[in-house]
Amino acid sequence: MSLMKNLERLPGLYIVATPIGNLSDLAPRAASMIEQADLLLVEDSRVTGKLLQHLGLKKSMRPYHDHSSEADREAILSMLGDKMVVLVSDAGTPLISDPGYKLVHEARARGLHVGAVPGPSAPTMALTLSGLPTDRYLFAGFIPNKDKARVDLFEEFVGLRATLVFFETGPRLAKSLAAAGQVLGDRPAAVARELTKMFEEVATGTLNELTQRYADAPPKGEIVLVIGPPGEASAPDEADVDAAIDEALETMTPSRAAKEVAARLGLKKNDVYARVQQRAKH
Structure with a gap:
């Protein structure tokens, strides 16, 4: 039985947030939109397939990711006038360090309906768990792999009075922590990993302390790095x-x-x- 049988199905593009780990976090409205969709746009059909299996659904899926072409986008846009197309990412809220903004931009430019179902977001969850200021923050996506690019990124934010939020991988975490400490100073920070999953962990300390913690023990899993804003220091003479x-x-x-x-x-x-x-x- 449809979970939204009393609601009107409107054609258009819908951005639907999915769990970042625990499948029980899927909102009822998100499940309903997925159930009703004519087509799901997915990053990886294997990942979304597990979610569909959890819901007991079988749906048509089409890949949409960083390597999708303009022709792919045009084909999708051509469907939005009479079909309900749902965009999901592998985890969390689509378009947050995921592809999709060009599709949304073009759909709006053409007067097509665009809707969204809010839900899980790893940066937001990490920020709330970090114990760092949340009144002003900046999410800057993935930290670059190259040493110089990593330093250049942190240098952009030296004077910004806001908490900084990044994605990072386990093997590169210690290098990023060390670079952040070198450029930004020894600020308070938090490493949040495997959020909502069995081995969820949030480690807090200064950047130097966290660098030492992970120097010889790179953590596993998906990681969000949260770095506090600069302190109120007196101006040097x-x-x-x-x-x-x-x-x-x-x-x-x-x-x-x-x-x-x-x-x-x-x-x-x-x-x-x-x-x-x-x-x-x-």
Whole structure:
């Protein structure tokens, strides 16, 4: 028997959140939308297949992921006028570090109906469990694999007064924690892994403490890294800034020295760079 037999089936695109681990977290309305769908757009049919098996359903599935072409998107858009198409990701809320925004954008641009069923989201859950400030936060997706790209990413957020939320993998976690500590300073942080699953764990501490914890013991499972905002530090005086610059210039280029000192002292990089140039002339 349909779970939504008394509700009107409207054609269009529906973004439906699915569990991030525990299948019992699937909302009744999400189950109803999946049951009624003419087509499911999925990242991996094997993963969504397990969810369908849990629901006792068999549905038509079509892949939609990072490698889907413009032709794939056009074919899907052509269905939305008279079919109910549901977009799901492998876990959590679609479009959060998952493909889909181009499809939603184009559907709206063409005046097609777009709806959503809210539900599980790993970044939100990790943030609420972390014990870190939640009044202002930024989700920045996956941390890059390359060392320089990783450092560059953290440098973007040095002066941002907000809690930072990232996705990361177990084997790369210690490197990312160390890089974050180097660039952002030894801030409070939390490592949340396997959320809603049997081995759920949330480890808290400073970035340096967590780096040591995972240096020789990379954790398994899916990980969300939460890093607290910068503390309220008093502005360093000019003598402290000059001393830090002189020390950095002994081993670094002027550009690199400016980045390092700005990050360490919580100053604007351009201001520090101007002072670095003055010091480098002496």
